Amino acid sequence: MISAKDIYLSYDKDKFIIKKGNFHIHPKEFIFIGGPSGSGKSTLLKSLYGAIKLKHGNLTVDDISMEKISKQKLKMLRRDIGIIFQDYKLIDEWTIEENIMLPLKINGYSPEVSKQQANKLLKHVKLSHRIGKYPNELSGGEQQRVAVARALAHNPKIILADEPTGNLDDYSAEVVWNLLKGANEQLGITVVIVTHRVPKNLGIKYRQLSIGDGIVYEVS
Amino acid sequence: MKYLKNFIAFIILLSSMLLAFNLFMSINQSVSNYKDKIRDDYSIVIITKTPIVKDSISSLGNIDVKSIVTLNNQEILAKFKGKLSKNSLTLLKKRLPFFYKIYLEEFPTTSQLQAITKELESMKNIKRVESFSKNHTRVYLLLKLINIVVSVLFIIIFLFAIIMLSKQIKLWFYEHAKRLSIMQLHGASTLYAAMPIIKTAIWSSIFSFFIVLIILFLVQNNINIFLPLELSNVINIDLLHTSNLVLTFILSVLVAILTIIGVLIQHKRY
Numbered sequence: 001m002i003s004a005k006d007i008y009l010s011y012d013k014d015k016f017i018i019k020k021g022n023f024h025i026h027p028k029e030f031i032f033i034g035g036p037s038g039s040g041k042s043t044l045l046k047s048l049y050g051a052i053k054l055k056h057g058n059l060t061v062d063d064i065s066m067e068k069i070s071k072q073k074l075k076m077l078r079r080d081i082g083i084i085f086q087d088y089k090l091i092d093e094w095t096i097e098e099n100i101m102l103p104l105k106i107n108g109y110s111p112e113v114s115k116q117q118a119n120k121l122l123k124h125v126k127l128s129h130r131i132g133k134y135p136n137e138l139s140g141g142e143q144q145r146v147a148v149a150r151a152l153a154h155n156p157k158i159i160l161a162d163e164p165t166g167n168l169d170d171y172s173a174e175v176v177w178n179l180l181k182g183a184n185e186q187l188g189i190t191v192v193i194v195t196h197r198v199p200k201n202l203g204i205k206y207r208q209l210s211i212g213d214g215i216v217y218e219v220s
Numbered sequence: 221m222k223y224l225k226n227f228i229a230f231i232i233l234l235s236s237m238l239l240a241f242n243l244f245m246s247i248n249q250s251v252s253n254y255k256d257k258i259r260d261d262y263s264i265v266i267i268t269k270t271p272i273v274k275d276s277i278s279s280l281g282n283i284d285v286k287s288i289v290t291l292n293n294q295e296i297l298a299k300f301k302g303k304l305s306k307n308s309l310t311l312l313k314k315r316l317p318f319f320y321k322i323y324l325e326e327f328p329t330t331s332q333l334q335a336i337t338k339e340l341e342s343m344k345n346i347k348r349v350e351s352f353s354k355n356h357t358r359v360y361l362l363l364k365l366i367n368i369v370v371s372v373l374f375i376i377i378f379l380f381a382i383i384m385l386s387k388q389i390k391l392w393f394y395e396h397a398k399r400l401s402i403m404q405l406h407g408a409s410t411l412y413a414a415m416p417i418i419k420t421a422i423w424s425s426i427f428s429f430f431i432v433l434i435i436l437f438l439v440q441n442n443i444n445i446f447l448p449l450e451l452s453n454v455i456n457i458d459l460l461h462t463s464n465l466v467l468t469f470i471l472s473v474l475v476a477i478l479t480i481i482g483v484l485i486q487h488k489r490y
Contacts, residue, residue, distance in 0.1 A: 049405065051405070074407075075407045075408075075409060076407065077407070078404075078405065078406060078407030079406070079407035081407075083405055083406070089398075089402050089405070090402075091398070091399050091402055091403075092398075093223070093399070102402075102403065102406055102408075103406045103407075106403070106406050106407050106408045106412065107407075
């Protein structure tokens with residue numbers, strides 16, 4: 001599903017954030033990428049959805065090579081990915097329902113089907129009583145649940161989450177973990193989560209990668 | 221509220237640009253129509269000893285010569301037919317000078333006509349110059365002045381509008397940047413992601429055009445308030461000329477498209 005061989009990532013010419021990164025992620029796996037702040041976790045995740053270009057090496061995501069990926073191919077790849085951000089990245093001027101409908105509309109679903117699916121997901125994330133509200137009318141935890149619902153809406157092959165519980169209280173964090181767990185267990189979605197703190201007693205089989213000094217290694 | 225503010229700011233900007241453009245076009249056209257109307261209200265006839273090379277006189281008194289037409293002297297000869305012998309007629313034909321009428325590209329003012337007459341009289345081959353003109357000088361000069369003023373005004377408004385437009389592009393960019401990048405992160409095409417901007421821009425151009433249309437309609441129907449009756453009797457200012465309105469609408473859409481392109485280029489750089 002995701003394979004990295006000797007990848008180098010950097011924002012500057014000389015300073016590499018990831019050096020010789022090697023890892024492999026199988027379909028339906030639940031993966032945590034850990035490491036201290038500034039170690040390059042988010043940068044690595046960005047490379048998986050093409051927000052940062054590779055300097056060297058080979059990286060394939062869903063059998064698509066990320067080196068010199070065309071804009072068209074990148075668009076198609078992103079349509080098969082659900083992304084969750086620490087700062088939610090919801091569109092403020094759209095209702096939460098419209099936000100969830102976004103990936104569905106982009107994937108060509110009709111407005112009726114998109115609306116139905118959005119309502120179903122809002123029920124699933126226990127926010128059906130908030131229909132018609134705008135993101136800034138919701139708490140942080142609720143906004144992140146909307147973001148998770150949006151990431152699940154189009155039944156993606158992969159979910160990439162960048163510190164999804166970083167800004168949340170314990171209760172909201174638990175709700176988000178359960179949603180991601182459910183996506184992996186029930187829908188067979190590959191989940192890759194960047195976090196500096198892996199939750200205890202998650203109750204799911206997972207693998208953990210870590211980054212130190214730009215090297216990606218597996219935590220046993 | 222912020223969106224509405226930006227939307228209205230863009231409409232005001234675009235409307236003033238379109239209004240200036242339409243006024244510029246209409247005044248230009250009115251002056252041009254007036255020029256056409258008075259073009260034949262003058263006459264310059266020259267009499268020469270020998271035939272002239274028409275290309276040798278290309279401009280007179282700083283006005284380009286449009287054409288030099290040879291006047292037929294057969295009419296003069298016809299008057300003497302029957303009265304004179306054939307030989308005398310042939311001799312007369314040989315002795316008759318050459319008559320030409322000069323047409324200019326622009327209507328000459330009285331002083332210009334005097335200068336032209338003097339210039340022609342100083343030419344060796346020319347025996348006589350006959351010039352005549354109706355006195356349109358005051359109205360014509362006034363129109364020319366209005367034309368210059370409107371042209372300068374149009375350039376100022378146009379430059380001002382371009383500066384404001386680049387500011388508007390930045391405003392729109394900041395307003396839409398977050399949404400554009402979120403949509404693109406989910407695999408949306410640029411066109412799909414930019415659809416809200418495109419819709420806003422197109423609606424703005426349509427709104428602006430109709431605002432300008434209403435203003436022009438009101439001005440046209442109350443032209444006497446803006447122009448003295450004497451002047452409006454002399455020149456016909458048509459603010460609702462179809463071709464001008466079409467051009468105004470095209471300009472409106474063009475500005476909207478340029479704004480969208482500007483926002484997208486800025487987003488790409490960002």
